[in-house]
Amino acid sequence: MSGSFAVFARELKLAWSGGGGAALPVGFFAAAASMTPFAVGSDTIALQTAGPGVIWIALALSSLLPMERLFQADLEDGTLDAYASSGVGMEGIALAKTLAHWIATGIPLALVSPILWIMLQGAPEASGLVAGAALVGSLAFFFFGSIGAALAAGMRRGGLLIALVTLPLYVPTMIFGAATLDAAASGGDWLGPLMLTGSAALFGIATSPFGAAMALRTAID
Amino acid sequence: MAVMSFFANPHRFMAASKWPAWIFTALGVALVAFGVWRGLLAPEDHQQDERARMMFVHVPAMWLSLFAYAFMVGASLISFVWRHAIADVAAKSAAPIGAVFTAIGLMTGSIWGYTTWGTWWEWGDARLVSVLVLFFIYLGYIAVWQAMETPQKAARAASILCLVGAVNIPIIHFSVEWFAVLHQQSTFMTTDDKATAEFKIPMYISALGYLALFGGLTLMNMRAEIMRTRAEMLLQRRQAAD
Amino acid sequence: MPSVDTDYSAYVNATYLIALGALAAALVWSAFRLLRARRKLDEAENPASDPHGDAEP
Numbered sequence: 439m440s441g442s443f444a445v446f447a448r449e450l451k452l453a454w455s456g457g458g459g460a461a462l463p464v465g466f467f468a469a470a471a472s473m474t475p476f477a478v479g480s481d482t483i484a485l486q487t488a489g490p491g492v493i494w495i496a497l498a499l500s501s502l503l504p505m506e507r508l509f510q511a512d513l514e515d516g517t518l519d520a521y522a523s524s525g526v527g528m529e530g531i532a533l534a535k536t537l538a539h540w541i542a543t544g545i546p547l548a549l550v551s552p553i554l555w556i557m558l559q560g561a562p563e564a565s566g567l568v569a570g571a572a573l574v575g576s577l578a579f580f581f582f583g584s585i586g587a588a589l590a591a592g593m594r595r596g597g598l599l600i601a602l603v604t605l606p607l608y609v610p611t612m613i614f615g616a617a618t619l620d621a622a623a624s625g626g627d628w629l630g631p632l633m634l635t636g637s638a639a640l641f642g643i644a645t646s647p648f649g650a651a652m653a654l655r656t657a658i659d
Numbered sequence: 660m661a662v663m664s665f666f667a668n669p670h671r672f673m674a675a676s677k678w679p680a681w682i683f684t685a686l687g688v689a690l691v692a693f694g695v696w697r698g699l700l701a702p703e704d705h706q707q708d709e710r711a712r713m714m715f716v717h718v719p720a721m722w723l724s725l726f727a728y729a730f731m732v733g734a735s736l737i738s739f740v741w742r743h744a745i746a747d748v749a750a751k752s753a754a755p756i757g758a759v760f761t762a763i764g765l766m767t768g769s770i771w772g773y774t775t776w777g778t779w780w781e782w783g784d785a786r787l788v789s790v791l792v793l794f795f796i797y798l799g800y801i802a803v804w805q806a807m808e809t810p811q812k813a814a815r816a817a818s819i820l821c822l823v824g825a826v827n828i829p830i831i832h833f834s835v836e837w838f839a840v841l842h843q844q845s846t847f848m849t850t851d852d853k854a855t856a857e858f859k860i861p862m863y864i865s866a867l868g869y870l871a872l873f874g875g876l877t878l879m880n881m882r883a884e885i886m887r888t889r890a891e892m893l894l895q896r897r898q899a900a901d
Numbered sequence: 902m903p904s905v906d907t908d909y910s911a912y913v914n915a916t917y918l919i920a921l922g923a924l925a926a927a928l929v930w931s932a933f934r935l936l937r938a939r940r941k942l943d944e945a946e947n948p949a950s951d952p953h954g955d956a957e958p
Contacts, residue, residue: 467830559815585819585820585823589803589816589819589820590806592807592812592816593806593807593808594808595806596806599799599802599803599806602795602798602799602802603799603802603803603820606792606795606796606799606824606827606831607823607827607831609792609831609834609835610830610831610833610834613834613835613837613838614834614837617838617841634834638830638834641830645826649819649822649823652739652815652819653815653816653819656812656815656816656819657812657816659765677908688928691924695921699917702919709909709910709913710909710912710913712913713912713913716917716919716920717916717920718917719913719935720920729957735936748903755927755930756927756931759923759926759927760926763919763920763923763924764918766916766923767916767919767920770912770915770916771912771916772910772953773912774909815929869924872924872927872928876927876928876931879932879934879935880934880935882930882935882940883931883934883935883936883937883938884938885958886935886938886939886941886942887938887941887942889942889945890941890944890945890946891945893942893945893946895948896909897945
């Protein structure tokens, strides 16, 4: 346990000190959501209708961006081998790395989401709820994505494969999260969908490290 | 266990599977043809209309899309736990066939949906949408096999993905059902319970035919896969000897 | 939306056509794959009967 905590601390420090780890996904998130008015039209009602869904899709795609390098870099330079031979369980490594990357990238994504929400004519009062839903949702997206990331770590061109493998796993989070935002927009009951989004995240945290660890062990030997 | 270790040897598998591959395929063709013929001849029930005839080809395809995936899960489990070479080949060979059944189920379901709901695609029908997600899982599985460099790694990665998919399919199905309830405007009728005997018998015959075809085609693809692997091995060995 | 009295035979025929077409395609594809694999194996096992001569570099 202390071993995976060391991995977590190191990864977090790397992600922060590397600088700009979050800049690319956040920039993509903002740019993708900003495309909506050009496609849907600048009509307020149309934007309010499309907004929740667009933000949620953009959040899912932005969460996929860091996945390609989540394990690949460490696999190539042997860091993963070093971690494994130092006696840390591969599950712990997968959990620590995914959590560190979520803190470095997922939290910034969630913090940006209310700005996009307001740009798409959402009610400013719901900003907190949007950020909270994005926080929980990105956690689920990162953990489900880590399985695809681990599977693709040993491949030369794994980027698109991660998307194809991971997007079906995103379906529950997609449904519950977008429903939360929909409820926030229409003033409906948002607690139920938010709880379901949370359970998707918890399920992802509880199970995906095992899937990712199996895939990483395959990639190493 | 005994059967499993017996088939761990590719030579024994090749010897044992030669005739079953063709027999299952021929049986499948015959049963599907008979089911279709019976289905087209079935008397028109006044209670229901001609649309029920679509069920003979649609429902078995939906069943087989799930059955093929369950088969792949079983093979992946065996492959993952015992590193069984034939199980790898079985899961790999079943995937494209299962994907074809899934595609048939989706397309025929869409046509049936148009005649019943008036739209080619109804996002409120949880079964149709879940099967669409299943289709994407099939595609991802096939893509993993093609993306990995060595067959051993591809087999491990693909079986992990298959098992992950198996864990997630019930959750996906539940979430899509929840989504359907949230967005549903009207209740959709289920077709299975109103099908009469005249319609059920050809449907079961078709389903048996689909099942036999799945077995035959999977065996054919497994044999092709083993032959290709062996040919490549021989060529490599000869190149090394030169 | 098609009304209740609509003649559905075109839709019914389309589903049969799609299903049988896809199954036939899968059958032909599998048989073709098997045939090619067998030919490849034959060539690998008896290089003397290789009609293209010495294919190796």
